[in-house]
Amino acid sequence: QVQLVDSGGGSVQAGGSLRLSCQLSGVNLDYCMGWFRQTQGNRREGVAIINSALRGSYTDSVKGRFTISKDNAKSTLVLQMNFLKPEDSGVYYCAASTLKWTSCFLQEGYYHRWSQGARVNVSS
Numbered sequence: 001q002v003q004l005v006d007s008g009g010g011s012v013q014a015g016g017s018l019r020l021s022c023q024l025s026g027v028n029l030d031y032c033m034g035w036f037r038q039t040q041g042n043r044r045e046g047v048a049i050i051n052s053a054l055r056g057s058y059t060d061s062v063k064g065r066f067t068i069s070k071d072n073a074k075s076t077l078v079l080q081m082n083f084l085k086p087e088d089s090g091v092y093y094c095a096a097s098t099l100k101w102t103s104c105f106l107q108e109g110y111y112h113r114w115s116q117g118a119r120v121n122v123s124s
Contacts, residue, residue, distance in 0.1 A: 002026035002113050006094050009118030016084050016122070022077040022094030022115055029072045032097040032104035034111065035079045037120075039090035046106025047092070048079060059106055062088075084122045091117040 004027070008020040020035065027033075034049030048058045048068035056068040067080045077094050095111035097104075104110070 002096075004094050004096060004113055004115040006092070006115040006118045009092065009120050011121040011123065012084055014084060014086055014122055014124050017080070017082045018084065018120060020079040020081070020092055020094070020118055020120075024075045024077060024094075024096065027096040027098070027113060028100075029070070029075065031099065032101055032110060033070065033077050034095050034104070034106065035068060035077075035092055036095055036108055036111075037088075037090045037092045038117075039087065042090075044093070044108055046108065049104045049106055050077070051104045057104065057106065081120070084120075086122045086124045089120055089122045091119050093117050 003025045006022040030052040035047045036044050037047050038044040050056045050068045065083045069078045094115045096113045098112040
C-alpha cells in the first residue's frame with residue numbers, strides 16, 4: 001500500500017527554521033521525489049526535488065535556505081527549511097513518482113503519489 005505521511009509543519013517567526021519529514025511506504029525510493037507547496041492564492045509549485053543520486057534541485061526562491069534529503073534506510077524524505085520568510089507560508093506536500101524518469105523536475109505532473117499536506121505558517 002502506497003502511503004506518504006508528512007509531519008513537522010507548524011508556526012515560526014521569520015528567520016526561524018522548520019523541518020518537514022515524510023514517511024514513505026509502497027514507493028520506489030530510487031524514483032524522483034520532492035516537496036511542493038501551495039501558498040495562498042497560488043497554484044501548487046515545486047519547492048525541491050531529489051533524484052536517485054541524492055542530488056537536489058530547488059526553485060529559485062528557496063535556494064540557499066532549504067535542503068532536501070532522503071534516508072533510504074528509514075524510507076524518509078526530509079525538507080530542512082532555514083531563514084524562513086512569511087511568503088514561505090502554505091501547505092507543503094511530499095510527492096513521489098511511480099515512473100522512472102531520466103531526470104527529475106519541479107513540475108507536479110511528474111509525481112503521482114502525494115501526502116496529505118503539512119501547514120507551515122511564518123509570521124513577520
